[in-house]
Amino acid sequence: GDSVTQMEGPVTLSEEAFLTINCTYTATGYPSLFWYVQYPGEGLQLLLKATKADDKGSNKGFEATYRKETTSFHLEKGSVQVSDSAVYFCALSDRPDSGGSNYKLTFGKGTLLTVNP
Amino acid sequence: DAGVIQSPRHEVTEMGQEVTLRCKPISGHNSLFWYRQTMMRGLELLIYFNNNVPIDDSGMPEDRFSAKMPNASFSTLKIQPSEPRDSAVYFCASSIRRGLGGNTIYFGEGSWLTVV
Numbered sequence: 001g002d003s004v005t006q007m008e009g010p011v012t013l014s015e016e017a018f019l020t021i022n023c024t025y026t027a028t029g030y031p032s033l034f035w036y037v038q039y040p041g042e043g044l045q046l047l048l049k050a051t052k053a054d055d056k057g058s059n060k061g062f063e064a065t066y067r068k069e070t071t072s073f074h075l076e077k078g079s080v081q082v083s084d085s086a087v088y089f090c091a092l093s094d095r096p097d098s099g100g101s102n103y104k105l106t107f108g109k110g111t112l113l114t115v116n117p
Numbered sequence: 118d119a120g121v122i123q124s125p126r127h128e129v130t131e132m133g134q135e136v137t138l139r140c141k142p143i144s145g146h147n148s149l150f151w152y153r154q155t156m157m158r159g160l161e162l163l164i165y166f167n168n169n170v171p172i173d174d175s176g177m178p179e180d181r182f183s184a185k186m187p188n189a190s191f192s193t194l195k196i197q198p199s200e201p202r203d204s205a206v207y208f209c210a211s212s213i214r215r216g217l218g219g220n221t222i223y224f225g226e227g228s229w230l231t232v233v
Contacts, residue, residue, distance in 0.1 A: 034221075043121075043208055043224040044160075089160065093222075104150065104173060105210075105222050109159040 002027045006090045006108035013080055013115050021075040021111050023064075023090035031092040033057075033066050033073040034105070038087045047075075047088070080115045087112050119143070121225035123209050129231045135197040138228045141190055142211030150222065151184055151194050152208040160208075166192065199232045206230070 007022040025031065032051045036044040048057030053068035062077045073090060090108040122141040130136055142149050151163040164174040169186045177184070181200070186192040196203055206229050212222040 036224075043226040044210075045224070046221055049221065104162055104165050106162075107160040 002031070002092060002094055002106045004090050004092055004106055004108035006088075006111055008109070008111065010112040010114060013113070015082055015115055015117050016079045017115075019075070019077040019080045019084075019113070021088055021090075021113070023073045023075065023108060025071050025073065025090075025092050027071075027092055027094060029094045031094050033064070034091040034093065035062070035064055035073070035075050036089040036091060036107075038089065038110070040086070044089065080113070082115045082117055085113055085115045121209055121211050121223055123207075123225035123228050125228055126226065127229045127231075129233065130199055132200055132232055133198045134232075135195065136199045136203075136230060136232075138194040138207050138209075138230070140192045140194070140209030140225060142192070142209070143223055144190070146211035146213050146223075147189070148212045148222075149186060149192050150210040150212075151192070152210060152224075154206040154208060154227070155204075163194070163207075196230075199230075201232045204231050 003026045005024050034049045035047040037047045038044045047062055048059040048064060050057040050066035053066055056063055056065045064073050064075045066073055087110045089110045091105045093105050121143055124139045147168050149166045153161050153163055161176055163176045164184045165172050166186045169189060182196055184194045206227040208224050208227045210222045210224045
């Protein structure tokens, strides 16, 4: 079945440091890939997404590129801020047109990021 | 626009009691998902509806859990009887199912359940 593996946290950085959170996936079809962010006490919010190979999703200074050859979708940000402290989830969604059976999201276990001033 | 609305936001109940969680999806969305989040197991998909019909309930942990979607604007997740191990955050999410381009799933703020 489909699965997502992301680096275990917690990750602790100083403000303005470079961030990478690794994510790799296994899927039967040709999935869409997502990063969601969960701030303390809140629900999940879509951060960015990519729907085909070599697509780059970007939002709020975060980027991730859909790499089909390495089945990866690593999240990066050049300069993190204290306000970026949150849990980040990598996820995939299979698609009927690519051999998947439905649109449900499969999540990784999440990576807690703490950014110190 | 209103997002996915869940109620109650917080609930503390005693073991053995019935718990009902409610969800109003985003207007116009035709897919609805119930997820459970715990520290140990992360985010788990419990059940998924498309056009009010349950499509995949393989994640529902046991018969104590049931979910309904009587119309396009309302869904419930019921636990009867509740047990302490059901303590978790329960998220409802909705999306528009479309053919290409992938779907974006929007989450509610969650219902934080504690069973004592």
